[in-house]
Amino acid sequence: MSYRDKQYETCLCNVEEPGIGILTMNRPKAFNAINVPFLEESYEILEGFHLDPEIKCIIIKGNEKAFAAGADLKAVKDYNAFDARDFLDKVHKTIFMIEDNHKPVIAAVEGLALGGGLELVLASDIRVVSETATLGLPEINLGIFPGAGGTQRLPRCAPINIAKQYIFTGDFFDAATAERIGLANVVVPAAEVTDTAIKIAKKICQKSPLALREAKNAINTSMNTDIKAGCRAEQIAWSMLFASEDEKEGISAFLESRKADFKGK
Ligand code: CO8
Numbered sequence: 540m541s542y543r544d545k546q547y548e549t550c551l552c553n554v555e556e557p558g559i560g561i562l563t564m565n566r567p568k569a570f571n572a573i574n575v576p577f578l579e580e581s582y583e584i585l586e587g588f589h590l591d592p593e594i595k596c597i598i599i600k601g602n603e604k605a606f607a608a609g610a611d612l613k614a615v616k617d618y619n620a621f622d623a624r625d626f627l628d629k630v631h632k633t634i635f636m637i638e639d640n641h642k643p644v645i646a647a648v649e650g651l652a653l654g655g656g657l658e659l660v661l662a663s664d665i666r667v668v669s670e671t672a673t674l675g676l677p678e679i680n681l682g683i684f685p686g687a688g689g690t691q692r693l694p695r696c697a698p699i700n701i702a703k704q705y706i707f708t709g710d711f712f713d714a715a716t717a718e719r720i721g722l723a724n725v726v727v728p729a730a731e732v733t734d735t736a737i738k739i740a741k742k743i744c745q746k747s748p749l750a751l752r753e754a755k756n757a758i759n760t761s762m763n764t765d766i767k768a769g770c771r772a773e774q775i776a777w778s779m780l781f782a783s784e785d786e787k788e789g790i791s792a793f794l795e796s797r798k799a800d801f802k803g804k
Contacts, residue, residue: 541587542583542584542586542587542591543587543591545583547565547580547583547584548576548580549564549565549566549574549576549577549580549581550562550563550564550565550577550580550581550584551563551565552584552587554593554594555737556737556740556741556744557593557744558593558594558595558596558740558741558744559594559595559596559597559598559737559740559741559744560584560587560588560591560594560596560597560598560642561597561598561599561600562581562584562585562588562597562598562599562600563600563601563602564577564581564599564600564601564602564606564607565602567602567604567605569608569611570604570605570607570608570650570651571601571602571605571606571607571608571656572607572608572609572610572611572612572613572614573607573609573610573611573630573655573656573659574610574611574614575614575626575629577611578629578630578632578633579629581633582629582632582633582636585597585633585636585637585640586636588640588642589636589640589641589642592748592803594642595642595740595743595744595746595748595751596642596643596644596645596740596743596744597640597642597643597644597645597740598644598645598646598647598733598736598737598740599637599644599645599646599647599659599663600646600647600648600649600732600733600736601648601649601650601652601656602649602650603649603650603729604649604650604651605649605650605651605652605656606646606647606648606649606650606651606652606656606659606660606672607651607652607653607655607656607659608651608653608654608656609653609654609655609656609657609677609678610626610654610655610687612681623686627686627687630655630686630687631687633659634658634659634662634687634688635662637659637662637663638662638759639759641748641751641752641755642748642751642752643664643665643740643743643751643755644662644663644664644665645663645664645665645666645667645736645739645740646659646660646663646665646666646667646736647667647732647733647735647736648660648666648667648668648669648672648674648723648732649669649671649672649729649732650669650671650672650673651672651673651674652668652672652673652674652675653673653674653675653676653677653711654675654676654677654678654685654687654689655685655686655687657674657675657676657689658676658685658687658688658689658692659687660674660722661688661689661692661693661696661722662688662692664755665724665739666717666722666723666724667723667724667725667727667732667735667736667739668714668717668718668722668723668724668725668726668727668732669714669726669727669728669729669732670714670715670726670727670728670729671714671729672713672714672717673711673712673713674711674712674713674714674716674717674722675705675709675710675711675712676689676693676705676706676709677709677711678709679706679707679708679709680709684706685706689706690702690706693705693706693722695762696720696721696722697720697721697722698720701720714726745801746801747780747783747785747786747788747789747799747801747803748785748801748803749780749783749785749803749804750780750785750786750789753776753777753779753780756772756776757769757772757773757776757777760772760773761773783804784802784804785799785801785802785803785804788800788801788802789801
């Protein structure tokens with residue numbers, strides 16, 4: 540059975556607009572707190588989008604009250620060190636399926652994005668945030684610290700001193716702050732969050748999937764390597780696109796003053 544036809548317990552999977560895969564976190568009574576079933580189901584859906592040639596862009600969203608309030612504390616409370624490590628193995632699978640996904644991922648954030656919820660946002664490529672959202676990494680208040688990449692990804696988008704401040708104090712911050720520190724791409728009224736994410740996704744859907752995939756990979760590589768090695772990786776990927784029909788179509792369409800029709804080939 541295709542991932543598209545399955546009923547999931549903790550998430551909804553929709554392809555509402557052509558080319559746009561939407562993953563909706565669906566544990567409303569628990570503020571979409573992140574548990575093992577959610578990690579397994581969201582991984583399956585995100586991998587489905589990753590492999591599905593009809594999907595060109597992905598949106599991850601919650602509901603108006605919460606994107607996600609972090610790890611399910613009722614589930615993790617009695618973990619021993621090895622249970623915690625196993626849990627984070629599953630967390631990493633989902634988070635890297637976002638970050639390494641061949642398709643661009645847009646987080647559409649309403650309500651609370653806390654702890655692991657914010658870490659899902661930080662792994663996403665583009666973040667659309669409601670002007671009434673509340674964000675934060677409050678793990679320090681629990682005697683732990685952000686374990687799903689927060690200590691790595693927040694200092695890669697916000698200045699390191701700002702990242703340290705929010706990780707050390709656990710203070711929540713608002714959408715305007717998220718925009719100011721470089722975490723949010725755009726802040727919009729709550730009612731416009733999903734539509735704004737879809738608008739950006741529709742624009743992305745018109746581009747070559749091959750060029751998008753290689754551009755995303757080149758940018759991600761740049762975060763983990765020196766500029767010279769990054770430019771070499773970029774060079775190989777860029778040259779490879781000249782073996783694609785999309786590159787021929789894109790440049791021909793420009794020279795013929797028409798809209799390009801990319802096929803992902
Ligand atoms: N886990 C489980 N249950 C939760 C969580 C949570 N993270 N957050 C809220 N709830 C539950 C409460 O226990 C309560 O349940 P019940 O009705 O059964 O008593 C219900 O939701 C309502 O909660 P409140 O009464 O506290 O409601 P408020 O509106 O006053 O506050 C808040 C809502 C702000 C969400 C507040 O509950 C809160 O601060 N929650 C904890 C947030 C937090 O600390 N998050 C970080 C968790 S640690 C983490 O995420 C580590 C990341 C590791 C991996 C992540 C995977 C990607």
